[in-house]
Amino acid sequence: MIGIIAAATAASFAAPVAGLFAHRAVRRAGHARLMRIGTPNGIDEQGLVRIGGIEQWISVRGEDRANPVLLEIHGGPGAANSPYGARTRSWEKHFTLVRWDMRGAGLTFAHGGPEGQGEITFERVYEDAVEVTRHVLARLGVERVVLMPNSFGTVFGLRLARNHPELYSAYVGTDQNIQEAGRDTSAYDATLERLRTAGKAKDVATVEAMGCDPRRWTPAQRSSYDKLCAGSDPLTLDTVKKVIVGSLWLSPLYSLGRVKAYFKGQGFSEPLTEGTGGFDDFADGTRFEVPFFVFQGERDVITPAARARLFFDAVEAPVKAFELIGDASHFAALRRPERFLELLLQHVRPVVTAGRNVTA
Template sequence: MSSDGGSGPQPGFDWRKAIADNQTLPAAGVEDHRTVRIGGIDQWVSVRGSHRDNPLLLFLHGGPGSPMMGESWSFQRPWEDFFTVVQWDQRGAGKTYRSNGRGHETDLTIDLMQADAEDLIEHLLERYGQQRLVLVGHSWGTVLGMRIALARPELLHAYVSIGQVVNMRRNEAVSYRRTLAIARERGDLEAIADLEAIAPYPDAAPLPMSSMLVERRWVEAYGGMIHALAQDDEVQRLRMSPLYDEFDIEATEHGALASVEALWTELMCIDFDEVRSLDCPFFVIAGAEDLATPAELAREMFDQIEAPHGEYIELPRVAHYAFLEAPGVVLVKLVQLVLPLASVDRV
């Protein structure tokens, strides 16, 4: 594979080095890229920030099995002026999947993943001498994020949700209905045939994972993942990453499917409909065009939850990946709404 994915500068240009050079942190900064022993296995983290006194922010990636460490170069550097940002390749994902070998992900459970996350939070707080951190969950990461906010709010300055999963079957039902409506409106016969073939979705029992993969194909094609793109080139971003090599990319591709398959039955039972309160600040960032985790359900959840502080932010012309599609807006919201809470907590 070429390092530029077949586009951009001429072959031989070292994208990874160029981007790494552009990511240089001040001398007072923090830059750790290492494994942490969590839950009996070595798990990879990247910790970066302009000053070690800044609040910690742990990013919980989606998937499950879809890490953001390799792509973080594309949006994260400005965050690092305000927060010490931790990217974590969860059990079954990316560099952690590669380090522990295939087959390890077969033992995945949501309880185990939550325990990993809580252990990592405690490790980070101790290592960097802080009492609490900001927790940002995206997509699958919002499942872990909500569970941690409910179970261990004392560890958090705030929980920030991007692409919140509310109730997996209701999420999928709304996603399917909206996607099929777009297909019919456009007269897209291929999409209509594909989507009608998996009906009743997601009410089939048992619901095969293959049905979700079919549905997600059209969610992506209609801009429901990244609104401006019918097909997102995630691999291109990974090939430009200073933190990933080709073996990490291959591991990411294998780990993503393996992790979803291992957790499939549990995933379809996720349900936060009865949550009414949180004992930590709660912020929701939703993309108005998100077909994977529809904003209407995230709004409904936010409105029913009492929390010490909070705000619901819905972004127009943005879908599932708000931090990629509107990185400046997301950062401004983190700095305006969340950073002051972290600063007050640390006085």
């Protein structure tokens, strides 16, 4: 995602500079007003918490502390969800939403810089995720939280849900990534076909040279592939420009310096993917002790819905549901936040509030 998001951001500067920044100031102020929480039992805590030996940014927001807690695990690597508060503001009426910018990402990276991130490995961030979960449980005085990973975050999420059912009341995956140790090449094949149809001979050669087995890719090659996969699909590219870059540009949390740091953090976080191409989610186990939900973009080209469905069908869980989100590729929850909320209210909230006295 790194290259394509950066390119889309550069394109946004094509507008006259004075008008661009005036418009940005007005919109950011409007988003700041939208984000205010004034309900008597609400919570709005955003700041740095010491996790894994370094300071990491965590946001805890909601209109009623009695609501179920959603803990996001963002994707990328380095694609923090902290810019999306305005898009998902309605979720906070029904849930307490916890956003965490991993080491190397977003506001955590902006605060500590490259020298303040410590070890950047999958294993280290996995342990951070467990520590963040326990911090949230203690801070909010709840027994479990809903685990809600997206994109590369689902690689962490599946392992967290398998290994720590005592911490989570449900699993809700979106942009669900299923690792199959290189067996499934459908997304790779489709990317090549789109590039060939568009006459992108140089890009075709790049992807072909990488080969179809992600176990052989370097982290830099994975980033290159993601850029070409997303950039060759009109719907995904439209979402990146309007939703991803637009949210980052207009977020009240992001000064221009923090926007720059956001992109630097994505490049810095590339090592997180080292070795993950060899993961095998089917072999690791399809039995989960928590309710299991997947809400996937119907036209996702990065993590295809058919692959997520195949894994979902093999899952054994106390309760499970799979839903497609129309007019959405990757980043489905952010492109269609109201539809995603409907699915949370239809499937997830009733399960995790069963037997509890909570407001609707």
